[in-house]
Amino acid sequence: MATNDTGRAQLADSNQTSRPEGAFVLLLLQSIFWVVAGLSALPFGLGGELHMAALGLVTLMLALVTCLVGIGVLWRRQWARRVALTLEVICIIGSALQLLLPIGANRGPVALLVDVALPVAVVWLLWGKKTRSFFN
Amino acid sequence: MYNVNPEHAIGLIGGFVALILASVTLRLHPRWRAVPGTVRAAAVLMVVTAGVHLALIPHHLAHEPLTSLLFLLNGLAFIALAVSFTWRHWRLASAGLLIATVIGYLLYVGVGLEGSDQVGIATKLVEVTALGLALVPVRGEARRTHRSWRWAGLGVAMPLLIVMTGATVWIVDLARPDARHVHAGALLQSTNTVPTPAQVDAASRLYHETKTAIQPYEDWHQAWAAGYRPGGSTTLPSTHWMNQRYVDSGYVMDPHRPQGLVYANTHHGPVLLGAMFQMKGINQFGPDPGGPLTAWHQHENICITPFGFEFSLMTPFGNCALGAIDISVSPMLHVWIVDNPQGGPFAVDIAPSVVAALDRT
Numbered sequence: 001m002a003t004n005d006t007g008r009a010q011l012a013d014s015n016q017t018s019r020p021e022g023a024f025v026l027l028l029l030q031s032i033f034w035v036v037a038g039l040s041a042l043p044f045g046l047g048g049e050l051h052m053a054a055l056g057l058v059t060l061m062l063a064l065v066t067c068l069v070g071i072g073v074l075w076r077r078q079w080a081r082r083v084a085l086t087l088e089v090i091c092i093i094g095s096a097l098q099l100l101l102p103i104g105a106n107r108g109p110v111a112l113l114v115d116v117a118l119p120v121a122v123v124w125l126l127w128g129k130k131t132r133s134f135f136n
Numbered sequence: 137m138y139n140v141n142p143e144h145a146i147g148l149i150g151g152f153v154a155l156i157l158a159s160v161t162l163r164l165h166p167r168w169r170a171v172p173g174t175v176r177a178a179a180v181l182m183v184v185t186a187g188v189h190l191a192l193i194p195h196h197l198a199h200e201p202l203t204s205l206l207f208l209l210n211g212l213a214f215i216a217l218a219v220s221f222t223w224r225h226w227r228l229a230s231a232g233l234l235i236a237t238v239i240g241y242l243l244y245v246g247v248g249l250e251g252s253d254q255v256g257i258a259t260k261l262v263e264v265t266a267l268g269l270a271l272v273p274v275r276g277e278a279r280r281t282h283r284s285w286r287w288a289g290l291g292v293a294m295p296l297l298i299v300m301t302g303a304t305v306w307i308v309d310l311a312r313p314d315a316r317h318v319h320a321g322a323l324l325q326s327t328n329t330v331p332t333p334a335q336v337d338a339a340s341r342l343y344h345e346t347k348t349a350i351q352p353y354e355d356w357h358q359a360w361a362a363g364y365r366p367g368g369s370t371t372l373p374s375t376h377w378m379n380q381r382y383v384d385s386g387y388v389m390d391p392h393r394p395q396g397l398v399y400a401n402t403h404h405g406p407v408l409l410g411a412m413f414q415m416k417g418i419n420q421f422g423p424d425p426g427g428p429l430t431a432w433h434q435h436e437n438i439c440i441t442p443f444g445f446e447f448s449l450m451t452p453f454g455n456c457a458l459g460a461i462d463i464s465v466s467p468m469l470h471v472w473i474v475d476n477p478q479g480g481p482f483a484v485d486i487a488p489s490v491v492a493a494l495d496r497t
Contacts, residue, residue, distance in 0.1 A: 016276030018172035025174070025268035025290075029261075032298045033453045041439070041448045041457035048372045049446035055457040056448075062458055076275075104418045104464025106138055106437050108254040109148060111454030111462075113261055 017134055020073050023125040026118055027070030027084060033114055034063035073126070078135040081126050088119040095119070137252045137309045137452050138437045143195050144255040147188040151259070154187020155180065158218065167222045172274040178230065179218040181266035185237070186214035188259045203249070210237060227270055227282070231289060234267040238297050242304045248312065252305040257452055260301050268294050298453075305452045322484050325421040325431040325467065332427065339426025343481050346391040346411050346471040353397055356406040364397050368445035373491045374400050374409060386416045389423055389469065398470065398486070402495040409486055409494075410472035421467045430482050432467040439463075 038059030045053020069087065072080025095115035098105045105111070125131070140148070158180045162168060168176065190211035196204045210233075217230050238260050244250040271290045273283040331339070353359040356377075364377040377397045387393040396412035413432075415422050421432045439448045439456030440463055450462050471481060474494070478487040 016274075018174045018274040021172070021272045021274045022174050022177060022269060025265065025272050025294075028268065028290075028294060029265060029298070032295050033451070033455050034458070035295075036299065036302050036451050036453060037455035037457050040451050041460070044446065044448045048369065049448070050371075051369075051441055051443040052446040052448050052457065052460070055441055055443070055459045059458040098462060102418075103461065104436070105462040106450065106454055108138060108140060108454070109258040110254050110261065110452070113258055114454045 017131065019125045019131055020076055020134065023084065023122050024070045024074040026122050026125070027066055027073065030114075030118055030122075031063045031066040031070065034059050034066060038063060076135045078132075081132070081135045085123060085126055088122045091119040092116065092123070137254070137257065137305050138450070139253060140255055141251065141253040144192065144253055146195065147192045147255045147259070150191020151184045151188040151262070154183045154190075157187075158183035162218065165219065165221075171221055172277070174269040174272055174274055175221050175226075178266045178269035179221050181262050181269065182214040182218040182230065182234075185259055185263050185266065186211040186218070188255070188262075189214070200249075203244075206240070227286065230270045231267055231293070234263045234270070235293060235297065238263055238301065242300060245308055246304055248308075252308060252452070257301065257305060260297075261453070264294055264297050264301075267297070302452050309452075322433045323436050324433050324484075325424060327424055327428045327431045329428060331429050335425065335427035335429060339429040339482065342389070342391070342425060342430060343471060346394065347473045349391040350394065350397065350408065350411045350473065354408045356399060356408070359397055359408075366399075367396070370401050370406075372401060373488065373495075374398055374486065375406075376412060383414060383416070388415070389413045394471075396468075398472075400491045400494045402497075407494050409474055409491070410470055410481075412468050412470050414468045415466045418464050418466050422469060426482065429480070430469060432469045433484050434467040435465040437462060437464065 038056045041052050041056030041059065045056065066087065069080050069083050073084055099107055099111075099116070162176070162179055162183070189207040193204045193207050193211075196207065213233055217226065217233060220226060223229070241250070241256060241260060245252045245256070250256065268290055271286045271293075273286050353362070353364070359377055363379045363381050365380075367376045367378040369375065375398070377399060379393075379395060379397075382393045382395045385393075387395070390413075391411075394411035395414040398409040398412060399406035400409050413422060415432070418434065421434070424430055424432065437450040439450050439460035441447070441457075441460040443459065448457060448460065450456055454462070456462050469482065470484065470486075472483065472486055473481075474486070474490060476483055476486055476490060478489075479485065
């Protein structure tokens with residue numbers, strides 16, 4: 001196996017970080033999950049559930065916003081970091097309520113990964129003064 | 137797809153153990169600090185998926201030796217790649233293996249060799265995340281190699297794999313539900329298969345008693361006076377009218393106090409279709425005098441919105457549309473007093489054709 005030196009993947013500048021790129025990947029994933037959720041609600045509109053169809057459209061808009069925020073994070077934009085952190089904190093609170101209240105919500109590993117682990121990971125990646133200093 | 141197959145639960149343990157081991161041992165690699173965090177995270181996630189696959193080998197070994205062999209090769213390949221993150225072709229090899237693994241799983245599920253469950257879907261999510269982390273170009277990399285194909289791979293492969301996984305799992309689940317899932321989201325009470333003569337008699341008695349008891353509610357004004365209120369939009373083909381007092385009181389299968397009534401919303405007003413008994417607590421199935429004829433059902437993993445009390449189904453990834461909440465509804469039993477040719481008087485659903493015919497009359 002031919003290995004290269006530290007050069008290929010090494011960060012040329014030790015002041016750089018790959019946290020925004022990691023957060024971008026997770027935000028892109030979250031955006032795709034919301035696309036699926038939005039699309040899955042739309043057919044119920046055909047059955048007369050107009051509110052559900054409207055929520056599906058709103059969810060698709062949120063997916064678009066999340067994707068754009070992810071791109072903003074990738075470009076080290078401070079506004080994008082703030083929006084992402086706000087969005088993920090809201091997601092965590094909502095997921096916690098849904099999981100803790102006795103309403104029979106699914107508590108399987110997939111729901112925990114998508115609704116809890118993913119937002120927590122994004123917050124962890126973008127939190128802190130040092131990370132903030134990479135954004136402008 | 138919303139449950140963990142008990143035989144696959146060991147995979148979760150394998151993945152968790154692998155996560156701990158990878159987090160500790162990969163740090164010992166001399167070049168660990170020399171690569172971006174995205175690469176390190178991808179390496180750890182590949183060890184996690186290796187742990188899941190290796191842990192599942194013993195369960196599959198007896199009946200599916202080929203699958204076991206594939207799991208072994210897959211697990212070893214992931215471990216090999218995880219420790220060789222400085223290899224020149226690491227990204228290409230990792231992307232290839234991750235994509236092949238996801239597609240292989242979807243083929244297995246698609247042709248029925250494997251049932252989709254939470255362990256499988258969670259593992260695919262870990263693999264797609266690893267794929268994204270392996271491919272994403274990082275600012276400040278010393279050599280900017282293949283960035284365009286990496287962006288293309290990230291932008292195409294990740295969404296495509298997620299959508300393919302969701303669609304495959306969902307379609308297979310709807311097309312081939314297990315015996316207790318009669319339609320999407322409804323779990324049937326476990327009963328004997330063929331009703332005994334005593335159960336047939338008991339079901340018949342329940343039907344006639346209920347039909348007689350709710351006859352006055354054919355006039356919806358009487359139902360309103362008794363405390364029943366529409367529990368959702370009346371623009372839909374049918375609506376459940378619920379009596380909150382009876383719900384709170386917890387009457388169990390009382391023909392004179394059904395928790396709900398179902399009305400067809402016809403152009404000449406609400407037409408009574410039947411009654412609905414409902415238990416108070418989730419997973420508390422009611423008495424089952426008719427055996428398989430009167431099996432209760434519980435709606436699981438449905439997304440409900442308080443806006444108009446409408447519902448949809450939770451995605452395989454545990455999401456609902458924004459503003460909808462994932463819930464399960466306590467067990468219920470319908471008694472249809474109109475002819476329901478597709479499922480009989482205790483079916484989970486009333487046939488849409490019946491409701492349409494009532495609207496036309």
